[in-house]
Amino acid sequence: MNCKGAEILINSLKEQGVDTIFGYPGGVVLPIYDVLYDSDIKHILARHEQGAAHAADGYARASGKTGVCIATSGPGATNLVTGIATANMDSIPMVFFTGQVASHLIGRDAFQEADITGITLPITKHNYLVERTEDVEQVVKEAFYIARTNRPGPVVVDLPKDIMDKSIDFTSDKSEVFIHSYRVMKGFNAGQVINAVELIKQAQRPVIYAGGGVIISEASEELRELAEKRKIPVTTTLMGMGAFPGNNYLALGMLGMHGTKYANYAVSESDLLIAVGVRFDDRVTGKIEAFAPHAKVIHIDIDAAEIGKNVAVDIPIVGQVKEVLQAINQRLEAVEELSEWHHTIDRWKLEYPLRYPASCEGRIMPQHVIESIYDMTQGDAVITTEVGQHQMWAAQYYKFKNPRSFISSGGLGTMGYGFPAAIGAKIARPDMTVIDIAGDGSIQMNIQELGTAMQYKVPVIVCILNNQYLGMVRQWQGLFYKKRYSNTDISLQPDFVKVAEAYGAVGMRVTETDQVKDALREAMKVGDRPVFIDFVVEREADVYPMVAPGESLINMIGGDE
Amino acid sequence: MKHTLAVTVDNKPGVLTRVTTMFRRRGFNIDSLTVGATENPTISRMTIVVEGDDQIIEQVTKQLYKLVNVIKIVDVTNERAVERELVLIKVKADASVRAEVMQIVEIFRARIVDIGKNNLIIEVTGDSAKIDAIEEALRPFGISELVRTGKIAMLRGGCKG
Ligand SMILES: Cc1cc2nc3c(=O)[nH]c(=O)nc-3n(C[C@H](O)[C@H](O)[C@H](O)COP(=O)(O)OP(=O)(O)OC[C@H]3O[C@@H](n4cnc5c(N)ncnc54)[C@H](O)[C@@H]3O)c2cc1C
Ligand SMILES: Cc1ncc(C[n+]2csc(CCOP(=O)(O)OP(=O)(O)O)c2C)c(N)n1
Numbered sequence: 001m002n003c004k005g006a007e008i009l010i011n012s013l014k015e016q017g018v019d020t021i022f023g024y025p026g027g028v029v030l031p032i033y034d035v036l037y038d039s040d041i042k043h044i045l046a047r048h049e050q051g052a053a054h055a056a057d058g059y060a061r062a063s064g065k066t067g068v069c070i071a072t073s074g075p076g077a078t079n080l081v082t083g084i085a086t087a088n089m090d091s092i093p094m095v096f097f098t099g100q101v102a103s104h105l106i107g108r109d110a111f112q113e114a115d116i117t118g119i120t121l122p123i124t125k126h127n128y129l130v131e132r133t134e135d136v137e138q139v140v141k142e143a144f145y146i147a148r149t150n151r152p153g154p155v156v157v158d159l160p161k162d163i164m165d166k167s168i169d170f171t172s173d174k175s176e177v178f179i180h181s182y183r184v185m186k187g188f189n190a191g192q193v194i195n196a197v198e199l200i201k202q203a204q205r206p207v208i209y210a211g212g213g214v215i216i217s218e219a220s221e222e223l224r225e226l227a228e229k230r231k232i233p234v235t236t237t238l239m240g241m242g243a244f245p246g247n248n249y250l251a252l253g254m255l256g257m258h259g260t261k262y263a264n265y266a267v268s269e270s271d272l273l274i275a276v277g278v279r280f281d282d283r284v285t286g287k288i289e290a291f292a293p294h295a296k297v298i299h300i301d302i303d304a305a306e307i308g309k310n311v312a313v314d315i316p317i318v319g320q321v322k323e324v325l326q327a328i329n330q331r332l333e334a335v336e337e338l339s340e341w342h343h344t345i346d347r348w349k350l351e352y353p354l355r356y357p358a359s360c361e362g363r364i365m366p367q368h369v370i371e372s373i374y375d376m377t378q379g380d381a382v383i384t385t386e387v388g389q390h391q392m393w394a395a396q397y398y399k400f401k402n403p404r405s406f407i408s409s410g411g412l413g414t415m416g417y418g419f420p421a422a423i424g425a426k427i428a429r430p431d432m433t434v435i436d437i438a439g440d441g442s443i444q445m446n447i448q449e450l451g452t453a454m455q456y457k458v459p460v461i462v463c464i465l466n467n468q469y470l471g472m473v474r475q476w477q478g479l480f481y482k483k484r485y486s487n488t489d490i491s492l493q494p495d496f497v498k499v500a501e502a503y504g505a506v507g508m509r510v511t512e513t514d515q516v517k518d519a520l521r522e523a524m525k526v527g528d529r530p531v532f533i534d535f536v537v538e539r540e541a542d543v544y545p546m547v548a549p550g551e552s553l554i555n556m557i558g559g560d561e
Numbered sequence: 562m563k564h565t566l567a568v569t570v571d572n573k574p575g576v577l578t579r580v581t582t583m584f585r586r587r588g589f590n591i592d593s594l595t596v597g598a599t600e601n602p603t604i605s606r607m608t609i610v611v612e613g614d615d616q617i618i619e620q621v622t623k624q625l626y627k628l629v630n631v632i633k634i635v636d637v638t639n640e641r642a643v644e645r646e647l648v649l650i651k652v653k654a655d656a657s658v659r660a661e662v663m664q665i666v667e668i669f670r671a672r673i674v675d676i677g678k679n680n681l682i683i684e685v686t687g688d689s690a691k692i693d694a695i696e697e698a699l700r701p702f703g704i705s706e707l708v709r710t711g712k713i714a715m716l717r718g719g720c721k722g
Contacts, residue, residue, distance in 0.1 A: 121579060122586045126629040129575075146629060181571055181632040305623035308616065 213277015
C-alpha cells in the first residue's frame, strides 16, 4: 500500500493501542495533523505545549498507559522540555513526537529549527531523529517499547517534515520489537530473595520504605500482603503515596523532609529497612550518613544503577517489585501478635501526631482544606498537586487509599504541573473525581489550560490554597534568611473567580472555615466544566514537621503545637 | 585508581554524544576516550579511561549500560589485556643533541617519522607507562608539541569483550 510517513505514524500509534494524544500544531507537523483530521485517535488541543506535556503525563500516571504528546519544531519542541524532564525524573512512560525542519535544512539554522534530540539527551530515556520514512514504524515501536519497559521514562521522536510527507510502498511489520542493545529485565536473583526472607524473619524492628516503583509495578496488593503478614509498618515516599492505604494501621505516612515524625523515627530506629521501588532521594534521607543507621537494607529495584547509588545496601534485588514481593511472600508465614516495636511506634504516633495551629481570627488553615477534601472524597478521588507547601500538606493530610490516586511532580518539582496533569488524569479516568490542589503561584504557571478543560468539558476541580505568597520559598526565607521575604509576595494577583468565569468555567471564593465543605460539595456537583475554588487561607502557615536540609531525620523541627 | 573500560556500542550517529553527556551530567571524569571501528561495521568500540574508586566505577558501568546504544562493557583494568597508546612528539634536536635523542628513540623502540632542521618528530606506541617514560626522557631537550591518542585495549586469549 502506498502511504505517507504521517499515515504510517498514525497507523503505528494505533498499533500501540493509543486512543488519546495531547498536542499543539505548527508548520512542520501539518502533515501529521492532516492525517489526524480523519483519524479516530482523539487529539486534545492544549493551550501551551507544556500543558500538553503535563496533561499527557497525568494521563499516563492515572491510567498506567504510555502518555503521548506532539508538538511542532523549534519553540513547540522547546516548550516541551519541562514536561519531558518532569516525566524523566519521575520515571513516567511517555512518547513525545516533535516536528523537525526538512532533512536537507537540518543544521542550517532553518526557520524554527531546534536540535531537540541534542537538547533532550540528558532528560530522556532515549531519543530518535528519524532519517527515513521506511524507519517510522520501527522507531515508533521501539519508542513505546523503551518508554514502558524496565524503568519507564520519556522517549522523544523527532520527525523531519519531508519524512512525514514522503510516500512509500508500505506493509506493516507486526513482528515483536527486538533491540540487541536493550533487554527487558526478566526474573531476579532467587538466592537474594532467600537472604531477604531470612533477614525479615530475624528483624525486630523492620520498616518498609515504599515508593513510586510499587505503583509502576502495580504491586500494591503484594506490598500489602507482605506488610500485613509480618505486621511491618510501611512508610511511603511522596511518589509512593497510595501504594499502601494511608488509613491502614500499619501506615506511617510519608517519610523525609516533610514526613511524619513517627515515620522518620521508625526509619531511624529500625534494624531492617525494606526499600521497595525507591531511589533514596535526598529529600527522603536527609543527612545520608545518619540515615537508618542501625538498619540492614534490602533494596528491590528494577534499575541496577539505583542499587548503591546513594546508600550502601546489604541485599540488592534487581527485578520487578511485583515478582520479587510475590517470591518473598511465598516464603513467609504470617505472624499474629504485635511486638514491642509496634507499641513504640504507637507511642510516637500518639505523642507526635501531625498537627497544625488553630486558625487566628477565623482565617482558613490550609491544612483544614486538605482534611476537608479527604472527608468529602474518602480517598476515592485522584488528587494532583502543583509544587509548594500545598503539595506537602496534601501528602500529609490526605489519606491516599489507592495507587495512581496521587499525581505530583516529585523529582523535578515542577510548578504548573498539577492543573494540566489533572486534565489528563480526568480524561484517562472520567469515572473519578479529579482535584488539583494548587498554590496561587503555581496555578498561574499553566492557568491557560482552562481553555483546554472548557473545550473538552473536563470537569476538574482546582482548589487554590491562596496565601498570596510563593509560600514554600517564603517559609525557607523565614527559617534560614531572617524573614527577608525577597520576591515571594505575590499579593498582586488576578481575581481567580473572574479568571475562571472569563473562560466560562465556575469560580468560587471561600473565606470562612465553615464554608469549606459546602464549596467542595457544590464543586463536585458541577460535572460539565472545570471549577476553580479560591480558598483564601492563612498567609504565613508553615509546613511542619521539617528536617532542615542536610540534617538527619531524627532532628525534626516544628509541629509541636 | 584509573580503570580502563572497553565499551562496545552501536555505530550510529550521536552515540559518542550520548556517552559523553552521561559522563558530564553525572560528574564522572573521563581521563581519555578513544572511538574506532571494529570488525563489525555496525558496532564501534570505545576505550574509556576513568578515574574513580570501585563505587564510582560501578555507577559509571551501570549508567553506561542504561544507554540504549551501549551493548557491552568490560573493565579490563585487572584483566590480562593488551593496552596501547600512540603518541607523536616533536622535540627540539639540533645537530649537537641529535645523537643523544636518537639513542633514546632506540632504547624505547620508537621511530623518527620526520626530520626538520632543528627538530624531530618521534612516534611511539606502547602502554601508558612506556609513553610516560619516553616523554620524561625527552623533556630535557624541549618538547614543542605532543599528541597522544588515548588508550585502546583488548583482552588476551578467550572471547570476552
Ligand atoms: C517541595 C518538595 C518536597 C519534597 N519532600 C519530600 C519528602 O519530604 N519526602 C519524600 O518522600 N519525598 C519528597 N519529595 C519528593 C522527592 O523529591 C522524590 O521525588 C521522591 O522522594 C522520590 O520517590 P521514590 O524514591 O519513590 O522514587 P521514584 O522517583 O518514584 O522512583 C521510582 C524507583 O522505583 C524503581 N522502579 C520503577 N519501576 C519499577 C519496577 N517495576 N520494579 C522495581 N522498581 C521499579 C525506579 O528504578 C526508581 O528507583 C519532595 C518533592 C518536592 C517537590
Ligand atoms: C517552575 C518552578 N519554578 C520555581 C520553583 C521553586 N519553588 C518551589 S515551591 C515555590 C512556591 C510555590 O508557591 P505556590 O504555588 O503559591 O504554593 P505554596 O507554596 O504557597 O503552597 C517555588 C517558587 C519550582 N518548584 N518550580
